[in-house]
Amino acid sequence: MYTTMSSSTTTTTSPSKPQFRNKLVSSLNDIFVFVGGAILALLLLWSFCSFVSPNSTITFNISSPTRPKPTKLVEPTNSETTPPMNCAQNELAHDPPDHTFYDDPTLTYTIDQKPIKNWDQKRQHWLAHHPSLAQPDRILLITGSQPGPCKSPVGDHLLLRFFKNKVDYCRIHGHDIFYNNALLHPKMTTFWAKLPAVRSAMVAHPEAEWIWWVDSDAAFTDMDFKLPLSRYANHNLIVHGWPNMVYEERSWVSLNAGVFLIRNSQWAMEFIHAWAGMGPQTPNYSQWSKTQKATLPDKLYPEADDQSGLIYLLLEENQKWADKIYLEHEFYFEGYWKEIVGSLRNVSDKYLEMERRSTAGGRG
Structure with a gap:
C-alpha cells in the first residue's frame, strides 16, 4: 500500500494502477534504450566501414532479428574510380617470384662499403623481371643542395628557379629527375656530397642506364x-674537359666535375669507390690533399677536392x-656563365630564324 500525506487528511489508495503505469514507463524506457x-x-559500424573503404556501398539487412545477415561490402566497379595500372606500375606493385639483388641482406646504398660485385648481371636480372622499365639509354638526372636554407632568401629563390629549369628540361626530354638535399655521408659535404648521391x-x-649529375647552380640554356649518346657507346663517364690541359x-x-654523365655499371661502381677514396671521410684525407696539390701545380686550394681527384685518376x-672516360670538348657540356652568356643571343637568333622559315613554308 502507498500512503499519500497531506496537511489535512491521510488517504489510503490502491497500488494497482500506479504500479502498472510505472512498469509500462520502465518497459518503454528499456525499448528506447x-x-x-x-x-x-549501426552508425559506428557504418563510420568504420566508410573509413576503411570510403568508396564502398554498405548494405544492412535486419529483416530477421533471430538470424541477422552479415554486413556486405560492395566495391565499386566504375573504371573512373579505379583506373587500371599500366605495365610499369603493375610490375612495381608486385615483387617477382625469383630473388633479386634487393633480397640480399648485405646490400648497402652507402659509399663507404666495397663496390657491389657482379652489378651488371644483377641489373640485367632485375630488368628481366621489369621489362617495361628496360628502356635503352634511360637517364636519371640528379641535382641537390645543402640540407639547410641559404643565408639569404635570394639564394633559396635562385635554387628553386634553377631546379625548375632542370625539371622543365627533363619533362621535355622524358628524363627522370631527383633532388637531393640530404648528406648521405656526414663527412662528405660540399662538392664531395655528389658522390654518395650518385652511388x-x-x-x-x-x-636507369645513365646517371646525370648537374650541380644545383647550373642551368640549361638550350632546352x-x-x-x-651514340657518341658515348664505348664510354662510361663523360665530363667536359680538354685532353691537352689534362695530360700536358x-x-x-x-x-x-660539376656536370658529368656516368653509366650505371660495374665499372662505375668501382670508379666511384676509387674516386671517393680521396674524400674527407677517409683517414688519409690530409695526405691526399698534399698529393693533389703536388700533382696539379695550379691548384688553388690546399684541401683535396673531387675535381682534382678525377684529374689525378686520369693522370x-x-x-x-x-679508356672509358670521354672528355667532351666539341660543345659546352657545361661552362662558366661569363663564357656562356655572350652566346645566348646567337641561340635566340637561331630559333627565331627557324620560326620564320617555318612560317614562310606554311604560307607557301
Whole structure:
C-alpha cells in the first residue's frame, strides 16, 4: 500500500494502477534504450566501414532479428574510380617470384662499403623481371643542395628557379629527375656530397642506364639540346674537359666535375669507390690533399677536392680508367656563365630564324 500525506487528511489508495503505469514507463524506457543503442552501433559500424573503404556501398539487412545477415561490402566497379595500372606500375606493385639483388641482406646504398660485385648481371636480372622499365639509354638526372636554407632568401629563390629549369628540361626530354638535399655521408659535404648521391641512385634505380649529375647552380640554356649518346657507346663517364690541359699542362681547371654523365655499371661502381677514396671521410684525407696539390701545380686550394681527384685518376691511373672516360670538348657540356652568356643571343637568333622559315613554308 502507498500512503499519500497531506496537511489535512491521510488517504489510503490502491497500488494497482500506479504500479502498472510505472512498469509500462520502465518497459518503454528499456525499448528506447535498446533501439537507441542499436542505431548507435549501426552508425559506428557504418563510420568504420566508410573509413576503411570510403568508396564502398554498405548494405544492412535486419529483416530477421533471430538470424541477422552479415554486413556486405560492395566495391565499386566504375573504371573512373579505379583506373587500371599500366605495365610499369603493375610490375612495381608486385615483387617477382625469383630473388633479386634487393633480397640480399648485405646490400648497402652507402659509399663507404666495397663496390657491389657482379652489378651488371644483377641489373640485367632485375630488368628481366621489369621489362617495361628496360628502356635503352634511360637517364636519371640528379641535382641537390645543402640540407639547410641559404643565408639569404635570394639564394633559396635562385635554387628553386634553377631546379625548375632542370625539371622543365627533363619533362621535355622524358628524363627522370631527383633532388637531393640530404648528406648521405656526414663527412662528405660540399662538392664531395655528389658522390654518395650518385652511388645510392645507381642502386635505387637499376632501370636507369645513365646517371646525370648537374650541380644545383647550373642551368640549361638550350632546352632542345639532346645528349649525343651514340657518341658515348664505348664510354662510361663523360665530363667536359680538354685532353691537352689534362695530360700536358696537368691543370686543375682542365675539366669540370660539376656536370658529368656516368653509366650505371660495374665499372662505375668501382670508379666511384676509387674516386671517393680521396674524400674527407677517409683517414688519409690530409695526405691526399698534399698529393693533389703536388700533382696539379695550379691548384688553388690546399684541401683535396673531387675535381682534382678525377684529374689525378686520369693522370696516375690512366691505364685503369682513361679508356672509358670521354672528355667532351666539341660543345659546352657545361661552362662558366661569363663564357656562356655572350652566346645566348646567337641561340635566340637561331630559333627565331627557324620560326620564320617555318612560317614562310606554311604560307607557301
